[in-house]
Amino acid sequence: MGQMHFHVSDAAAEFFHNCRWKDAYLCGIEGVPWQTRNMFHPTDPSASGPVSTPEDLPADFQSGDHAGGRLTLTRNVATSAKLLITCPIDGIGYRVLTTCSLRCLDTPHRLIIELARGSCYRVRTQADTWQRGGLSLNEHFDALLIEGTRHFLDALQPAAAVAAAKEAAKSGAADLVESNPQADIESAQSAIRAITILEQAAAELGELFSTQSMAFRRSREPRLSTMMAVGISPECCASRQSVGASRTNHTATPGTPAAKSGSTAMLNDALVGVDEPGSVIDSDIIHAFNAAAVRISWGDIETASGTPDFGPVSKVLDECASVGLRVIGGPVIDHREGLLPEWLTLMDNDFERLLTSMTNFVEATVNRFRGQVHLWNAASGLNVSGPMRLDDEQVMRFSIGVLQTIRRCDPTTPVIMSIEQPCGEYLARHADGISPIHFADALLRSGLGLAGIGLNFRFGYDHGETHPRSALEFAQLIDRWGTLNAPLLVQLSIPGDPGLDPAARLKTFPVSLSPETDGRADAWARQQQEFAQPLIETLLAKQIVHAVVWDGASDQAPHVMPHTGVIDASGRPRPVLSYLTKLREEMLM
Incomplete structure (x- = not known):
């Protein structure tokens, strides 16, 4: 039996609880889902243990100061897989977000970071594929892609974490750097911003494809x-x-x-x-x-x-x-x-x-x-x-x-x-x-x-x-x-x-x-x-x-x-x- 764990920081908790995580699932390279059982383990000791649906959480849990936790998806195999989860995107609505292929590890993956990585990978690779096929991109898409990628990189290495690492290096205690709450907040905010902008870039890319492909079809078939x-x-x-x-x-x-x-x-x-x-x-x-x-x-x-x-x-x-x-x-x-x-x-x-x-x-x-x-x-x-x-x-x-x-x-x-x-x-x-x-x-x-x-x-x-x-x-x-x-x-x-x-x-x-x-x-x-x-x-x-x-x-x-x-x-x-x-x-x- 294989389990895949995802860490939800307190800073990303509001975004996560607005997602439809009980319907999330894992799939392989062919896109065929595995039968999956989802459980959320709150870190807040006031919560009543692991839950399988959002309705099982306390009424005031999502608005609390400690609303993070760990999402665990269980299936019958322990091979690598992608997570698919429906999330709200500002200005767009609910859309399925996909991580890249991840290994089953005992340590949890950072959920919001992996979703941002998946959005970045998906948009960049598809844009490259279609561009090689003759699609013309525009400045608006390029600007969204650059900005979204920058926010993703900021999420991987937030400014607060960089500053803390430099300070620790000066004092000779670089290996003793502890978790930085400010860095967690910056990382989550940058990841959410990256997802929003990259999904806007995906929408722009989809429109460019349909418009140009339609024009090509109609040049041969009015x-x-x-x-x-x-x-x-x-x-x-x-x-x-x-x-x-x-x-x-x-x-x-x-x-x-x-x-x-x-x-x-x-x-x-x-x-x-x-x-x-x-x-x-x-x-x-x-x-x-x-x-x-x-x-x-x-x-x-x-x-x-x-x-x-x-x-x-x-x-x-x-x-x-x-x-x-x-x-x-x-x-x-x-x-x-x-x-x-x-x-x-x-x-x-x-x-x-x-x-x-x-x-x-x-x-x-x-x-x-x-x-x-x-x-x-x-x-x-x-x-x-x-x-x-x-x-x-x-x-x-x-x-x-x-x-x-x-x-x-x-x-x-x-x-x-x-x-x-x-x-x-x-x-x-x-x-x-x-x-x-x-x-x-x-x-x-x-x-x-x-x-x-x-x-x-x-x-x-x-x-x-x-x-x-x-x-x-x-x-x-x-x-x-x-x-x-x-x-x-x-x-x-x-x-x-x-x-x-x-x-x-x-x-x-x-x-x-x-x-x-x-x-x-x-x-x-x-x-x-x-x-x-x-x-x-x-x-x-x-x-x-x-x-x-x-x-x-x-x-x-x-x-x-x-x-x-x-x-x-x-x-x-x-x-x-x-x-x-x-x-x-x-x-x-």
């Missing part, structure tokens, strides 16, 4: 063929109220993508009356997207065994065809708690019967909608532990069964398989589950003609989320998945409101992506757009990303993830809708 899809749930057919009754219908103006694109040639004629009661797709949404990700899912269609109801899905697909939206159908199997048919619990101990039921449903579904779907999303989330409680062998058999059935019934339409939590955070807390990138690699090597991989990123939730990352980290992550040499479909789920969402199927709660965001809906909606924009622009800059899916059209209609819609529950467009509309007008087909 209108990007990337699919920008909106997630639509067929449940809205029965209960959706008109979200555009109070807004004026729009028509495509000459020169816009809607007017020029062959795939949307029917748009102008179809927009009349699109906001009438019974309509599924709002006209404002049509202007922002060139595709629709329609939920064609087992749990929604076959609520009673052997009696699928395809009516709501047919209505949505017909409307998508009438307004010229390409269709991504699925996930046919959504392996999340509460999204599979309830009657499957009767088959808990009968895998062969489960496989037969799945095959029958998939066959009936694909035969029904063959020709109306342009891309099949076969299944989502089979890499994580779900309600079917399958072991690794059964997961692979089930996955292959879904793919084989779709390919047999519809051999011409491309098929993808989607991965939940592509960074693998679930592996840090549970032994169950398969490494996401290894699972995808096995499917691609199966020889079943898988056309690509879907990556589902859900940022800002208390369950099943991907920890928030900068555009730089996101670009590196996409590059890592790109090593599989398969097209990628990326789905983004980001909440635009706090609290419970009564219209959402999943009752997970939104978690703020910035400590500065209060409970106001407009602040959350603005946060949604500000967090999403650099990620979307990074994805559009990557040629290996063939489709981007925004998970949610309107929060007025029934949907899956809470508060993800580009239109809120009161029918008002969120800022992200305006951004996506402009994006499509300027650069998408």
Whole structure:
């Protein structure tokens, strides 16, 4: 068993306790997390011993004079590893910080110093790599990098420690220099400042990459063929109220993508009356997207065994065809708690019967909608532990069964398989589950003609989320998945409101992506757009990303993830809708 210890000085305690340290984890060079148990050992004798969550600390502990301690992460191996921890960055919000690779030692590493070292290494090496590839840096980035590096060096050797060492050398007692409280304070302040500035440099570097890469793509492809899809749930057919009754219908103006694109040639004629009661797709949404990700899912269609109801899905697909939206159908199997048919619990101990039921449903579904779907999303989330409680062998058999059935019934339409939590955070807390990138690699090597991989990123939730990352980290992550040499479909789920969402199927709660965001809906909606924009622009800059899916059209209609819609529950467009509309007008087909 290996333990990695990190010292948290009193001077760095406030920063540490604002971090989400209970969700921190260790990973190796491949980025796959180890199952990790986290404990914080306060140095304050008034604290009640080691704790595993911040809630276990005394109420007044964080404001005390001795709020430091030692963070210990325990796993089954004693090899070197990197620490990943979500921390608040002034002016940016919560972001994952990563140390460099560290050895397991009995003596603790200095947490704040190692996080600053990781930020410095990450920004400098990526800047060098991209610059060698032709990226042009600017003076603003150079200034941030120089200043951030200077603060990191100050943290390693604070002025107070240097002065104390010189004084001790003069007196001939250099080997007796003791801990210097002033030096600890200076070191912590410099490290925190270094992290803040270097993360600003990372944001600038990510923007430089997306801007210049996009310009290069558009020099060869003025209108990007990337699919920008909106997630639509067929449940809205029965209960959706008109979200555009109070807004004026729009028509495509000459020169816009809607007017020029062959795939949307029917748009102008179809927009009349699109906001009438019974309509599924709002006209404002049509202007922002060139595709629709329609939920064609087992749990929604076959609520009673052997009696699928395809009516709501047919209505949505017909409307998508009438307004010229390409269709991504699925996930046919959504392996999340509460999204599979309830009657499957009767088959808990009968895998062969489960496989037969799945095959029958998939066959009936694909035969029904063959020709109306342009891309099949076969299944989502089979890499994580779900309600079917399958072991690794059964997961692979089930996955292959879904793919084989779709390919047999519809051999011409491309098929993808989607991965939940592509960074693998679930592996840090549970032994169950398969490494996401290894699972995808096995499917691609199966020889079943898988056309690509879907990556589902859900940022800002208390369950099943991907920890928030900068555009730089996101670009590196996409590059890592790109090593599989398969097209990628990326789905983004980001909440635009706090609290419970009564219209959402999943009752997970939104978690703020910035400590500065209060409970106001407009602040959350603005946060949604500000967090999403650099990620979307990074994805559009990557040629290996063939489709981007925004998970949610309107929060007025029934949907899956809470508060993800580009239109809120009161029918008002969120800022992200305006951004996506402009994006499509300027650069998408």
